Amino acid sequence: MKVMQLLPELNSGGVERGTLEIAKALIQQGHESLVVSNGGRMVAQLEAEGSTHLTLPIHKKSLSSLWQIRPLRQLIQQHRPDIVHVRSRVPAWLTHFALKGIPASQRPHLISTVHGFYSINRYSAIMTQAEKVIAVSDSVVQYITEHYKNCPPQDIVRIYRGIDSKAFPHGYQPSVQWIQQTLKDFPQLEHKFLLCLPGRITRLKGHETLIELIQQLHTQFPYLHAIVVGGADPKKAAYLDELQRNIQSRGLEHQITFVGHRSDIREWLAYSDVVLSLSNQAETFGRTALEALSVGTPVIGWKRGGVAEILSSVYPQGLIPVDDQAELIHVVQHHIEQPQHVAPITQFSLQDMCDQTLTLYQRIVSSS
Missing domain, CATH: 3.40.50.2000 (Glycogen Phosphorylase B;)
Structure with missing residues (x-):
């Protein structure tokens, strides 16, 4: 053909x-x-x-x-x-x-x-x-x-x-060199519990929800740190500035790190302790959530769209009723206090x- x-x-x-x-x-x-x-x-x-x-x-x-x-x-x-x-x-x-x-x-x-x-x-x-x-x-x-x-x-x-399970193998760990380079570039990430929000910088991806979440939890868990993995298109520069002003006004600049556009997404997903899917519109599929689960990192996300289909099948404890901020805080808290295991994935x-x-x-x- x-x-x-x-x-x-x-x-x-x-x-x-x-x-x-x-x-x-x-x-x-x-x-x-x-x-x-x-x-x-x-x-x-x-x-x-x-x-x-x-x-x-x-x-x-x-x-x-x-x-x-x-x-x-x-x-x-x-x-x-x-x-x-x-x-x-x-x-x-x-x-x-x-x-x-x-x-x-x-x-x-x-x-x-x-x-x-x-x-x-x-x-x-x-x-x-x-x-x-x-x-x-x-x-x-x-x-x-x-x-x-x-x-x-x-x-x-x-x-x-x-996704290719060979590209995102269960239990994958970044190399020592990668970790060393990352901690050199972002020393603030060392010895932290890392919450990762992957995706491009747009109003759809739920960055405000992440900021609110960190605001609620950082006093109780001072070692909690959020990383935003994704770049901002030049057209979204004003929105990125808005987010950073929001973070500074809340005094959270030492709790949230933007790492920009990355080609090493597998490493970031594996290095994180929990990956979040907080888009304020339903995702049609949710590939990044699946990639995170594939390497064995728990995913917590809203119960809608394709992400909900993936989580329902392979990690139902990560499902949160849509826009239920209190339940989101509770489930993230539970994951910090009791690290969860993700079984190997055979679907998708x-x-x-x-x-x-x-x-x-x-x-x-x-x-x-």
Whole structure:
């Protein structure tokens, strides 16, 4: 098979990682893999693993993106993929118009993946208008069936995102050199109970909840320290400043450390004592929570979305009723006083995700 995946850019994030994982699986099984995006820092890895990257500016939510319809149509006609797999709304709309200009007998099959709880409108509906619509969790299946009645339930295929347990092995510990370097860079972390909030600096990730939590607990547990692992996009610099002013006004600057964008997320998750998932909107899946549990670090998070599905399956004692600050404090307290054990995880594997996706591709191609 020849499969063309489309997404806005290849910098960081779950959509991008999932694209690379499927691309790699296609190559390993002897298929051809093409990825169309505006480029980014993950292109080198994609190409090193055997895929072809085709650069096209399909990332902007603006009318100027319509100029990319014809170049995209030419790419599809030139490469003649069996399947076009769209993973985001702008690329999905451009693909929709590009395919209209190709004779029906020559069009590739169209698959979409709904990675997010998008705003409910005509613009988002394009993600549910494909031959098969992959939903990344049961929460996403429910979102589609409730809000997009034109999408037949039999066309929705739930394929959980997955992680490579060899990349996040149970009981993993960072190297001595990593720990030494980290304590050199951040000496304030030594001999502390570390609460980790991973994720980009945005209003969605629950940083205010973390600050409130530390405010409530730091007197009782002076060795408690929070680390925020994730960078701030230049557009979010004002929000980062706002957070830091909030922390200083409460006198918590010695209790909370921002470590910025990191490529060593596995080490930070393993080095932490507890990982938090406090997003103020439901996560469609919750890959970082799963990665933390995979290495054996307890995760405490709100009972909603994909994170709740993961925790319900593998670490139910980490589930907190949504926005119940008192229960959050209580459960974190319990984890500090009585460190918890996380059993090895067998569900949500990368192998399962890749196998199920490639099986779906083959089923669609062979049906024609």
